[in-house]
Amino acid sequence: MAVSVGMKAGARLARPWLRLLSTRTLGTRAAPTHKPVLPFEAIPQCPGNRWLRLLQIWRDQGHENRHLDVHRLFQTLGPIFRGILGWVVRGWAPRQSPALSLGMRCAQVVFPLVMTLFELARNPAVQRALRQESLAAAASITEDPYKAISELPLLRAAIKETLRLYPIGVTLERVLHSDVVLQNYHVPAGTVVQFFLYSMGRSQAVFVRPERYNPQRWLDSRLRFSHLAFGFGVRQCLGRRLAELEMVLLLHHVLKSFQVETLQQEDVTMTFCFLLKPVSPPLLTFRPVASPSSL
Structure with a gap:
């Protein structure tokens, strides 16, 4: 009552x-x-x-x-x-803010996981490379799960590639503290500057062949600052490290045990409903992997 x-x-x-x-x-x-x-x-x-x-x-x-x-x-x-x-x-209310934070973190994890599995199903060569990396690092990660971040660089790159093509939030905003000249335009201090992540992630001026799903591109340290899906600086997403670790560990265990397949080769239609998400989730098939020797 x-x-x-x-x-x-x-x-x-x-x-x-x-x-x-x-x-x-x-x-x-x-x-x-x-x-x-x-x-x-x-x-x-x-x-x-x-x-x-x-x-x-x-x-x-x-x-x-x-x-x-x-x-x-x-x-x-x-x-x-x-x-x-x-x-x-x-x-x-302040007492309910943890629930809101949890809801936002769930959304940041679920949609990238679905789209990563879909892209790996469409790109079996990339999936095989990630599985080999996961199997090679399995013993070390079993001993210390936190080593997944350092032992699985290609898998982390695959997550970055997914967030490049399917960012959860489509824009970032920052307020300029000083005057800046951007492409011959003088932008005064106090101006709100927006970064359109979806457009930037698919721009040929920033990425070579942006339409291609290529995690290897992120192994180049020169692209480090092009990954802005979680924001940057002191105001980046507070749950970034936890979300990244969750995604890496889940994909690591899935790829060790299952071959992910899909019959859908066309791109997934995305829609913006406060967050960017697929209109309908892609259909995936998970087939057990017998042993490393069968790969």
Whole structure:
């Protein structure tokens, strides 16, 4: 009873664009109607509310109804949140932030794993090379799983290659602390600069034959800074090392034991739903590998 009351209270206190999700989670029959938007003056005045500060700036610039546009945008994005991260979004309370972090980390691991296995199934020569590397390092990794990062450079390169073609997040943003000249354009300090990872990963100006799945390209140290799927610098993804270790270990054990195959040779159609993901997962077949001598 106490849990039910607490969940209902949380649903009522949630942001307008999350109330419908929370009440549906409780099993109620809430109609999918848009919630009314409070006028700016009625929004709770919280000193730490950054959105409130942004709305005030917009009002000072003459955009008094901009918060209505923002609310309509969140209503449009509602199905995306419900489909991808809705089950972990509950008003962004500090006590629930670990659940949100876990949900983001799961998404960062699952989709790259699926697409890596698909590309290895389409490229059997690459898969054989990775299997040989995994078998050679099996004893060392069994003794110390953390050695997978150093003992499997080609497998780590394959993950980078997957994230080049199928980045989870399509953009990165940084705010310039000083003036910069980019391709003869003067960009002043304070400007928000965006990196479009999907476009960069498929650009011939950055990668040779970008349409080809070629993990060996990442063994060249000159491309080290071209891998930006997890961000870079002090503000890179906090779960990067854990996500990389999870992917390396899982692929290591799968490749040791199974031959991955697919009948699908055409590219997988991707869609953007807050994260980049396949419209429908590729169909894969896992055939047991008898022994190293049979490879």
